[in-house]
Amino acid sequence: MNDRFELPPIDYAALAPMLILFGAACVGVLIEAFVPRSRRQVTQVGVALAALVAALVVIVSQAGKQVTTIGGSVAVDGPALLLQGAIAVLGIVALLLIAERALEPGGAFVAQAAIAAGSGADRQQAAREPGATEVYPLSLFAIGGMMLFVAANDLLTMFVALEVFSLPLYLLCGLARRRRLLSQEAALKYFLLGSFASAFFLFGIALVYGFAGTIDLPDIHAAVQNSANSEVLLFAGLAMISIGLLFKVSAAPFHVWTPDVYQGAPTPVTGFMAACTKVAAFGALLRVLYVSFEGTQWNYKPVLGVIAVLTMLLGAILAVTQTDIKRLLAYSSIANAGYVLVGVLSATREGLSSTMFYLIAYGFTVVAAFAVVTLVRDADGEATHLSRWAGLGRRSPLVSGIFTLFLLAFAGIPLTSGFVSKFAVFAAGLNAQDDLGVWLVIVGVVSSMILAFPYLRVVVLMWLSEPGEATPSVSLPGATTAAALAVGVLATLLLGVVPGPVLDLTNQAAEFLR
Amino acid sequence: MKSFPYLSVLTLAPLVGAVVVALLPRSRPALAKRVALGWSLAVLALTIVMWVAFEPGGSRFQFRESYPWIPAWGVNFTFAADGIALVMLVLTAVLVPIVILASWHDAEGGRRSVPAYFALLLALESTLVGVFAAADVFLFYVFFEVMLVPMYFLIGSYGTGKRQYAAVKFFLYSLVGGLFMLAAVIGLWVLGGHTFDWQALTQADLSTGAARWLFLGFFVAFAVKAPFFPFHTWLPDAGGSAPAGAAALLVGVLDKVGTFGILRYCLPLFPEASRYFAPFALTLAVVGIIYAALLAVGQNDLKRLVSYTSIAHFGFIGVGIFAFTTQAGTGAVLYMLNHGLATGLLFLVVGMLVARRGSALISDFGGAGKLVPVLAGVFLLAGMASLALPGLAPFVSEFLVLIGTFTVNRTVAVISTLGIILAAAYVLWMIQRTTQGDLNPALSSVDGMRRDLTRREAVVVAPLIALLLVLGFYPKPVIDVINPAVTATLQQDVGAQDPTPTEAAR
Secondary structure: OOOOOOOOOOOHHHHHHHHHHHHHHHHHHHHHHHOOHHHHHHHHHHHHHHHHHHHHHHHHHOOOOOEEEOOOOEEEOHHHHHHHHHHHHHHHHHHHHHOOOOOOOOOOEOOOOOOOOOOHHHHHHHHHOOOOOOHHHHHHHHHHHHHHHHHEOEHHHHHHHHHHHHHHHHHHHOOEOOOHHHHHHHHHHHHHHHHHHHHHHHHHHHHHHHHHOOOEHHHHHHHHHHOOOOHHHHHHHHHHHHHHHHHHHOOOOOOOHHHHHHHHOOHHHHHHHHHHHHHHHHHHHHHHHHHHOHHHHHHHHHHHHHHHHHHHHHHHHHHHOOOEHHHHHHHHHHHHHHHHHHHHHOOOHHHHHHHHHHHHHHHHHHHHHHHHHHHEEEOOEEOOEHHHHOOHHHHOHHHHHHHHHHHHHHHOOOOOHHHHHHHHHHHHHHHOOOHHHHHHHHHHHHHHHHHHHHHHHHHHHHHHOOOOOOOOOEOOOOHHHHHHHHHHHHHHHHHHHOOHHHHHHHHHHOOOOO | OOOOOHHHHHHHHHHHHHHHHHHOOOOOHHHHHHHHHHHHHHHHHHHHHHHHHOOOOOOOOEEEEEEEEEHHHOEEEEEEEOHHHHHHHHHHHHHHHHHHHHOOOOOOOOOOOHHHHHHHHHHHHHHHHHHHHEOEHHHHHHHHHHOHHHHHHHHHHHOOOOHHHHHHHHHHHHHHHHHHHHHHHHHHHHHOOOOOEHHHHHOOOOOHHHHHHHHHHHHHHHHHHOOOOOOOOHHHHHHHHOOHHHHHHHHHHHOHHHHHHHHHHHHHHOHHHHHHHHHHHHHHHHHHHHHHHHHHHOOOEHHHHHHHHHHHHHHHHHHHHHOOOHHHHHHHHHHHHHHHHHHHHHHHHHHHHHHHHOOOEHHHOOOHHHOOHHHHHHHHHHHHHHOOOOOOHHHHHHHHHHHHHHOOOHHHHHHHHHHHHHHHHHHHHHHHHHHOOOOOHHHHOOHHHHOOOOHHHHHHHHHHHHHHHHHHHOOHHHHHHHHHHHHHHHHHHHOOOOOOOHHHHO
16 A cells, blocks of 8 residues: 555656746736736737747757656657747747737727627727737647647647647637628637547547557557557558548648638638647647657558648649638648648658748748738728739838738749748658659649649739729738738748758757657 | 859849849939949940950869858859850840840839839849859759749739730749759759759769659750740740830840750750650751741731740750750850840840830831831841841851751751741741831821931940841851850760761761
């Protein structure tokens, strides 16, 4: 009766970033309860930014660490730290967008989500009430969950992290100030489909547990080599886990939620999702595939290869006919997920480092692109229909020029970060020296060709068309949006012209802890 | 002198000039034009110094400089020039100031920014110089793609007619070709030992199948750029809609990137594949000569006509390259230079006519020579240069190409010679319909048609005419620079031997 319960060793320094964020989120909830309404915005933004910066500082100070902690459920290694840092930085940029109140009195979020949409009270709140400040703790929970998601070393921790970051996102999608029904519909779609995906993920975990007898990723790897249980369990489990993860990264055929949710959610949240969720979900996918299921490479590669092909082609083809800028960027984001999958599928160190580089580069560009979308507005809110963007180059050359830079980056024109990241993943794909890689690169090239068309259409609309009466003016960005735009432009240009340092960084960090 | 970093300065200087001009206020267009002109003349001066410093009998690649860029991938800013590249650089440097002077009033009258127009021209010059000077395949690709952006805005924002359609078509065609080349570049990097250095890649050992696929990737991109039939449909639209100066640069220099790329990248890097695909390439080139010439005969739009003639001329260049003899190869490179000068002149003169008449349609002209005799005379001279009249520079190059091809492939040479007849048809008929015969009554009521060649326009055409005449009688200095480079490309890289003349064989 003298068995002592040994607490597993906890490396607080490694966990500190997540602890800081969760703690700050809890503080945020308390602020909601106790701080007077007039001072909530400033306090919340201050706490959130301070927490993110602190988390980033801790992450940077941990560089080079390779530990597992809390009984092996959290692994802090190179990729985890790099992706956590990326999530932190992208989270800061997204938070700047979320905190913007200069474009619309009260900000982009509804004042009280419980008000019935379309009622008189709703019109009143849309006109002048300051937006709900619960969005800040929600965002912090989401970011903290994402950080845990990329560092999770066992499947249940991964599931918990998945839920921790998804649930706030479902809520955030429903909190738009304008077009509330669309926003609530988007939130509901995301919630329902996301719950399905999480359920698949959980069931997959159960099946893999049945096969391997463990949920620790490194132990699963050993079990894949040695276990005598039926392989059906392994493959079915892997398939279901992949479904859950591929849903989150918007890979075809699990991409159907993306255009509707991206369009309906408040644009700062869309930018946040497009950048950070992708980083987190791909980080987890990489860890699961590279650490646990490396032994089944030759089984999952053909299937995931087909998914990558579908994603690249569907994203590109469906983007061609879009008439709404947010949906266009959503389909572009689906196609980009396909390109990242090419890097993932090469299953080599180059694949890992190129994937991480792509996620970072794409994240900066896409958040800033959505920042531009928030600026094109009229009295009724954002003007997202493409026809409203005609002649924008004449009215506001600077903002149109910045958006053109982002579109060129998405199209993969050299001297932008988009080209370097595409080059990196395609090089990793070809470097693997198998037929799958060659086919993926060819499909990737074809998909890029198809995608160039909608991007070019937007450029033509902005610069080569005459402004109609319906063309809105571009609002002057507030300080926070301007900062977000500046970061996006700098990142896109710097990573395109001098990508060396970041490439070396991703290369050094590309070693999973097994 | 020798150690001065000519090529990197030559690449960056126009870009710096572009930024300077772009930052000038819209309210001072005259200042922007003067700064742009002065800057491009300075670049031209530097290029002439470089030409003089080049040693034709020396090493193949001179003015080599290399700076690390992305060490993780083995990418460097490596610049080097052989004879072919040097000739192209000089062509670019000569054409740009002339185009700037010719476009003096082109950007006015709209609501577009005048400084931006000249800034785009200078930025375009920078990318063109970079494409010719790059000795690192990644760097070449970067310039190859970035080149599209200023030209897209020049056509789309400052063009006429269906300019948006033309600009988008130009951009998409070139981008698609470039993306195929991207796949090939990455494949070449993977198979060539993770280096992008041109010199190292020529030594790389590639399997036959892989080399053929990579050749195709590069060739598609260059065939779209050149353009070769059947990838040519973008050029008539782009040339027809672009402002005359930009169109002159488009056919005069930008298209040369395609054939330059074949000479620099397809032939030396994939010699066996080049020989394997040569019959196919020759077929495309010959079809282009005849087909484009026939289409040119039937055109009613002056600018589209000149664009079609350009496609036909590029067929000749393609024949010259893929005949794999030094005569034909030298002829092809010389053709690139002469075509740039001749068609550049033709486009600029057509631009002057169009600016006066307010329309590019041939049916709107007729007997214009009675109103603007000097301009009509220059037009005639430009036309004669286009149809390779002996005494003007293009004759020498066409003759060399045909002689060089006849010794190895009679059929192709004979069919190509038919192209000369068709060239006479489209040029002479165009000149006759526009400047000779009865005066079109609609012309005399147009104010612009009363002004003959102005002093500015005379300064624009004079250097080109002078060069065409000088090179028509004394092309030796240029051929001395081209020949060693072409010989090295064909004999060292492709391994082709010139056929011995029949007399010597006896």
